[in-house]
Amino acid sequence: MFSTAYKPGNSLLHRSDGRIKLAMLILWTAAFLAPGSLMVQLRSYSGLLLLICFNLSLREAFKPLKSIWPLLVLVFIITPPFHQGGSLLFQLGNWYRITPEGLREAGILIIRFSGITSLFFLFFRTTTIDTFILVLRWYGLPYNAALVITIAFRYIPSLINLYKNIQDAHALRRPPLQQGRIYNPFRRFTHLFPSLVSVMIHSIKSIPSLSMALEIRGFGRHNQRTTYRPLPPFTTVTKQFFGIIIVLSLLILSYLL
Amino acid sequence: MDQKKYPRFMQLPAFRLATLAILIAVTALFTYMIRIPIAPTRGYINFGDVSIFFSALIFGPFTAFITGGTGTALADLISGYSQWAPFTFFAHGLQGLAIGLVVKAGRRRDREVPSELGFFTLLSAFLAGTILMAGIYFLTGGIMVGFAAASTEIPGNILQNVAGVLVGAPLAMAVRKAYPPIRFYRW
Amino acid sequence: MKPILEIENLRFSYPSYSENQQETAPLFQGLSLRMHPGEIRAIAGAPENGKTSLSHIITGLIPRYTGGSLEGTVRVAGIDVTHSEPQNLLEHAGIIFQNPDEQLLTTRVDSEIAFPLESLGLPPSEIEWKVKTELERFDLASMADRNPAQLSGGEKKRLLCAVLAAVSPPLWVLDETLDEVDPFWRKRILRFLKESGTAVLIFSSKIEAAFKTDGIRIDILSSGHLEVFRNEKPDTAIREGLILPPCQAKAVPADKTGKTGKSAGEKRHPVLMVRNLDYSYPGNSAFHLRIDQLDIRSEEICTLSGPNGCGKTTLARLLCGLSVPGKGSIRINPEGFKHPGTQQEMNSTETDDSGPGKSAFQQSPGRENARVSLLRTTTAYIFQNPDYQIFLPTIGEELSYGLKETGMQSDEIAARVEEAVRLFHLPPADTPPALMSYGTRKRLQAATYWLLRRPVAIFDEADSGLSIRDFTEILALFRDTGSAVLIITHNASFAELFSDRIVMMREGAVIEGNRGRFFYGKDSAKDSAGEIDV
Numbered sequence: 001m002f003s004t005a006y007k008p009g010n011s012l013l014h015r016s017d018g019r020i021k022l023a024m025l026i027l028w029t030a031a032f033l034a035p036g037s038l039m040v041q042l043r044s045y046s047g048l049l050l051l052i053c054f055n056l057s058l059r060e061a062f063k064p065l066k067s068i069w070p071l072l073v074l075v076f077i078i079t080p081p082f083h084q085g086g087s088l089l090f091q092l093g094n095w096y097r098i099t100p101e102g103l104r105e106a107g108i109l110i111i112r113f114s115g116i117t118s119l120f121f122l123f124f125r126t127t128t129i130d131t132f133i134l135v136l137r138w139y140g141l142p143y144n145a146a147l148v149i150t151i152a153f154r155y156i157p158s159l160i161n162l163y164k165n166i167q168d169a170h171a172l173r174r175p176p177l178q179q180g181r182i183y184n185p186f187r188r189f190t191h192l193f194p195s196l197v198s199v200m201i202h203s204i205k206s207i208p209s210l211s212m213a214l215e216i217r218g219f220g221r222h223n224q225r226t227t228y229r230p231l232p233p234f235t236t237v238t239k240q241f242f243g244i245i246i247v248l249s250l251l252i253l254s255y256l257l
Numbered sequence: 258m259d260q261k262k263y264p265r266f267m268q269l270p271a272f273r274l275a276t277l278a279i280l281i282a283v284t285a286l287f288t289y290m291i292r293i294p295i296a297p298t299r300g301y302i303n304f305g306d307v308s309i310f311f312s313a314l315i316f317g318p319f320t321a322f323i324t325g326g327t328g329t330a331l332a333d334l335i336s337g338y339s340q341w342a343p344f345t346f347f348a349h350g351l352q353g354l355a356i357g358l359v360v361k362a363g364r365r366r367d368r369e370v371p372s373e374l375g376f377f378t379l380l381s382a383f384l385a386g387t388i389l390m391a392g393i394y395f396l397t398g399g400i401m402v403g404f405a406a407a408s409t410e411i412p413g414n415i416l417q418n419v420a421g422v423l424v425g426a427p428l429a430m431a432v433r434k435a436y437p438p439i440r441f442y443r444w
Numbered sequence: 445m446k447p448i449l450e451i452e453n454l455r456f457s458y459p460s461y462s463e464n465q466q467e468t469a470p471l472f473q474g475l476s477l478r479m480h481p482g483e484i485r486a487i488a489g490a491p492e493n494g495k496t497s498l499s500h501i502i503t504g505l506i507p508r509y510t511g512g513s514l515e516g517t518v519r520v521a522g523i524d525v526t527h528s529e530p531q532n533l534l535e536h537a538g539i540i541f542q543n544p545d546e547q548l549l550t551t552r553v554d555s556e557i558a559f560p561l562e563s564l565g566l567p568p569s570e571i572e573w574k575v576k577t578e579l580e581r582f583d584l585a586s587m588a589d590r591n592p593a594q595l596s597g598g599e600k601k602r603l604l605c606a607v608l609a610a611v612s613p614p615l616w617v618l619d620e621t622l623d624e625v626d627p628f629w630r631k632r633i634l635r636f637l638k639e640s641g642t643a644v645l646i647f648s649s650k651i652e653a654a655f656k657t658d659g660i661r662i663d664i665l666s667s668g669h670l671e672v673f674r675n676e677k678p679d680t681a682i683r684e685g686l687i688l689p690p691c692q693a694k695a696v697p698a699d700k701t702g703k704t705g706k707s708a709g710e711k712r713h714p715v716l717m718v719r720n721l722d723y724s725y726p727g728n729s730a731f732h733l734r735i736d737q738l739d740i741r742s743e744e745i746c747t748l749s750g751p752n753g754c755g756k757t758t759l760a761r762l763l764c765g766l767s768v769p770g771k772g773s774i775r776i777n778p779e780g781f782k783h784p785g786t787q788q789e790m791n792s793t794e795t796d797d798s799g800p801g802k803s804a805f806q807q808s809p810g811r812e813n814a815r816v817s818l819l820r821t822t823t824a825y826i827f828q829n830p831d832y833q834i835f836l837p838t839i840g841e842e843l844s845y846g847l848k849e850t851g852m853q854s855d856e857i858a859a860r861v862e863e864a865v866r867l868f869h870l871p872p873a874d875t876p877p878a879l880m881s882y883g884t885r886k887r888l889q890a891a892t893y894w895l896l897r898r899p900v901a902i903f904d905e906a907d908s909g910l911s912i913r914d915f916t917e918i919l920a921l922f923r924d925t926g927s928a929v930l931i932i933t934h935n936a937s938f939a940e941l942f943s944d945r946i947v948m949m950r951e952g953a954v955i956e957g958n959r960g961r962f963f964y965g966k967d968s969a970k971d972s973a974g975e976i977d978v
Contacts, residue, residue, distance in 0.1 A: 003335070004334055004335055005337060005339065033400060033401075067337050067338065071402060071406065074406050074409065075402050075403055075405075075406045078403075078405045078406055078409070079403050079405050079406065081405075082405050105403070106403075109401075109402055109403040109406070112401065112402075113340075113401050113402045116340050116401060117340045119340075120339040120340040120342075121339070121340075123339075124334065124339050129334075129551070130551065130552070130555075144270075144274060147274065147278075148274055148277045148278045148281065148323075148327075149278075149281070149327065149331070150549075150550060150551060151274075151275075151278035151282075151549055151550075152278045152279075152281040152282045152285065152327070152328070152331060153282075153331070153551050154548065154549060154550055154551050154591070154592075154593065155278065155279060155282035156282050156285050156286065156289075156331070156335070157591065157593055157594070158545065158593050159282050159283065159285075159286045160286060160289075160290055162832075163286060163290060163291070165827065165829070165832050166832045166833070168766050168825075168832075169825075169827055169832035169833040170832075170833055171766075171820065172764060172766070172820055172823070172824070172825050173833060173845070173846050173892070173893075173896070174820075174821075174846075174849065188293060189293070189424075192291075192293070193424070193427070193428070193431075194833075194835045195835075196291070196304075196307070196424070196428055197428065197431045197432055197435065197835035198831070198832060198833060198834060198835045199283070199286070200283070200311065200428065200432045201432055201435055201436050201831070201834065201835065201878050202831050202832075203279050203280075203282070203283045204279070204432070204436065204439060204442070205436070205831075205878070206279060206546065207272070207275045207276050207279050207442075208266065208272070208275075208509055209541075209543075209546040210275035210278065210279060210546070210549075211266065211269065211271040211272040211274075211275040211509070212271075212500075212505050212509060212530070212546075213541075213546060213547045213548075213549060214271040214274065214275060214549065215269075215271045215505075215529070215530040215531045216503060216505070216530045216531070216533075216534065216538070216539060217531075217534070217549065217559050217560045217563060217607075218531050218534040218559075218560045218562075218563025218564060219270075219271050219274075219531060219563060220269075220270055220271055220529070220531045221531045221532065221534070221563055221564075221565075223564070223565040224565055225562050225563060225565060226561075226562050226565050226566060226567060226568055226571065227562060227568065228554075228555060228558035228559075228561070228562055228568060228571050228572070228575070229555075229558075229568070229572075230568060266508060266509045271531075431835070431837075434837035434876075435834070435835060435836060435837045435876060435877070435878050436876065436878040436879070437876060437879070438879070
């Protein structure tokens with residue numbers, strides 16, 4: 001039905017602690033966003049590609065680019081005219097000019113976006129959503145907020161299924177002339193609207209039931225809640241902590257050199 | 258109907274939590290699954306903003322903030338665009354908050370007709386929501402892919418908000434007529 | 445010994461939504477009940493007599509969530525539940541809702557069992573041990589990391605039992621829980637509860653044979669009172685439709701021409717003719733539906749039955765054009781239409797396809813579109829969940845929605861709508877459907893399709909929420925308009941009661957087409973089997 005990017009595996013990153021991974025994600029993203037030369041960004045990105053190759057596979061290293069390549073092409077085309085500098089390399093019409101400065105800027109943006117996309121891809125590929133939510137809680141997300149997100153994830157597949165059933169039910173009520181693929185957008189909207197109303201009513205009616213279910217399972221008690229599968233105490237992951245030190249050092253080095 | 262007679266479960270923490278969870282899931286559904294094709298260049302617009310307008314109109318600014326932001330962010334996570342999730346959260350969250358606040362102010366102004374909204378209020382809500390959503394996407398997108406590329410997204414984002422108010426407002430009215438108890442679900 | 449559950453002189457009415465009344469009619473009028481620890485009791489009642497309401501009152505959910513006025517005392521383990529909060533009753537009473545989907549909170553089976561234990565504040569090691577024990581006890585260990593929403597209906601109910609078992613309150617309240625659980629697990633669960641000394645209050649819409657043999661005391665809930673059920677004098681039970689009267693072979697009365705199901709069999713024309721049908725789900729090659737020949741005949745009540753997963757719903761979706769077969773054909777025979785006043789003219793048409801079976805909502809070539817759309821307007825599919833299509837503010841608008849599109853005159857529409865309201869016992873036409881009770885919404889759904897006069901009507905597990913009397917009337921109404929009726933159910937006695945013909949399915953194939961010999965398969969203990977000739 002749907003799935004997050006996570007796939008089980010046994011790589012180093014799969015086994016790393018989620019709190020460290022999240023910290024690395026944030027720091028590395030900040031590094032990509034920081035102003036810097038093209039070479040710095042390239043070194044950073046190639047390091048990331050190596051990391052993905054080492055943990056997953058070569059094919060996976062370029063997988064994140066599959067969903068963003070149209071945007072990358074757009075960036076390549078549309079950025080140079082706004083950054084002029086150096087000799088004229090290409091000209092189209094009166095104002096579309098490509099110069100080395102423009103290419104450089106486009107290159108930085110492309111690498112930056114590819115890098116950040118790959119970082120997020122890598123994180124969610126090696127971390128389950130449940131772990132992710134526990135990590136957020138460790139960093140300070142209140143329990144109730146985490147519970148809301150967990151329940152939302154529980155309901156999304158059900159709602160998708162419900163929506164399909166609602167579409168079917170509405171479709172079966174329509175007379176023959178309105179079956180089949182409709183190309184008129186207005187018609188399409190009038191077909192869609194009743195389904196949206198049904199979905200909304202159905203969802204809103206389930207709010208009291210969910211509230212009841214929460215209370216009979218003990219939500220809102222006076223005592224403190226415990227956690228079934230908590231993250232291991234942070235002291236046990238100090239070994240991984242050094243990994244982050246190494247990566248940080250490499251990043252800083254790539255800036256200085 | 259007598260307000261006092263109606264049960265007070267809307268104030269229970271469990272109920273509020275349930276409301277947020279369900280609406281987040283609904284917003285994620287609308288963003289992820291419900292879309293209509295428009296001009297061939299842009300592809301599709303999704304109906305996430307419809308859900309945000311709906312939440313703001315029915316449930317109020319706080320709910321629209323949380324559910325709009327989280328719902329669209331979750332949709333990003335499950336559709337493979339996780340890199341946008343943090344920015345989506347703020348863009349759509351503040352959009353929902355703005356719309357909710359404008360609508361709330363508009364309601365207080367039109368006290369004689371509490372259930373109907375004036376055209377002016379809706380227009381202001383639309384403008385507030387669009388400026389915040391398109392604006393935040395432009396700023397954050399600009400940092401990620403450059404402002405030139407980010408500006409190409411603006412027309413599409415505006416169009417999504419247009420769909421949001423044109424579908425969301427009738428949707429809120431239709432649901433309110435079909436399921437009257439929803440009147441009391443705001444806080 | 446102190447009673448575990450004590451209800452004395454309970455009176456309750458829901459608040460009213462209309463301006464005229466303060467309250468609706470009282471649901472309970474002086475109801476009393478006393479249960480001792482370890483006692484297992486059953487309360488049977490026709491739909492909408494208050495079973496769910498009573499179960500909610502016992503666990504503190506009503507009037508907290510509904511308002512209304514409650515008098516009398518209700519005590520669980522000595523605690524007054526009407527002045528307690530449900531989260532504090534967790535360790536005293538547990539409830540399993542009628543609809544398991546309403547009760548699932550998490551994304552993993554083991555987290556679901558752990559959730560109430562976390563609420564109680566138990567240390568993680570103890571939670572882990574309890575989760576493991578219950579997963580094994582209810583045979584869920586292999587599914588420990590699966591999403592509960594994706595389990596089958598029976599598995600969900602077992603999961604909910606596992607959750608309660610982990611908390612182990614002294615009182616379990618089961619709201620029609622065991623109705624859909626297969627007999628093997630029903631026995632096992634009851635035995636576990638008996639051995640652990642748990643008091644169990646079972647609500648059911650039928651008087652199960654199992655209750656009689658196990659020596660469980662049965663009460664009937666009707667008209668706001670409890671009445672003890674006596675096997676020797678089952679008058680109330682029969683009147684409420686909880687058991688079948690001994691000498692009535694067929695529940696559906698003869699049609700207007702005086703023909704009963706049996707004698708008219710030969711003269712019935714097939715409306716849909718299935719030939720060489722082949723279908724498998726995209727992406728799931730394990731399941732395969734293969735049917736060589738099947739006829740759906742007009743004015744005939746046919747039951748499609750078989751264990752879960754045998755393909756009944758798949759076949760039904762193919763018949764109404766929601767799914768497209770990979771191979772084979774479904775022919776529509778207009779001579780089978782008893783009322784040519786249906787809205788469309790049809791010629792005998794085939795739907796046959798080259799290409800793999802796919803959902804009718806995806807992109808499809810024009811020719812195929814026309815065929816599928818004809819099937820969709822030939823059949824009426826009455827879903828188990830009546831809320832899929834409700835979206836309008838009043839009953840009148842819902843009923844006339846389909847008719848308006850066909851270009852009928854508005855005064856004729858009004859007349860037809862009025863007729864439907866009368867025949868289906870619906871509230872006045874300006875009532876909002878979303879506020880009506882479950883059973884009424886089901887009748888409304890049936891009424892909307894009845895007005896469309898489709899030649900084939902498919903009822904998908906429609907007996908839940910409807911009393912036998914109501915369902916009988918609905919079936920008669922459909923058959924009297926000349927429709928072919930197809931009932932999908934896994935309930936044995938139900939099928940035998942209503943059908944002229946039973947079609948048994950297993951693993952994607954029809955194993956018995958015409959003779960109605962009802963059986964389940966090798967590993968369940970079936971309560972009764974019968975033979976019906978056509």
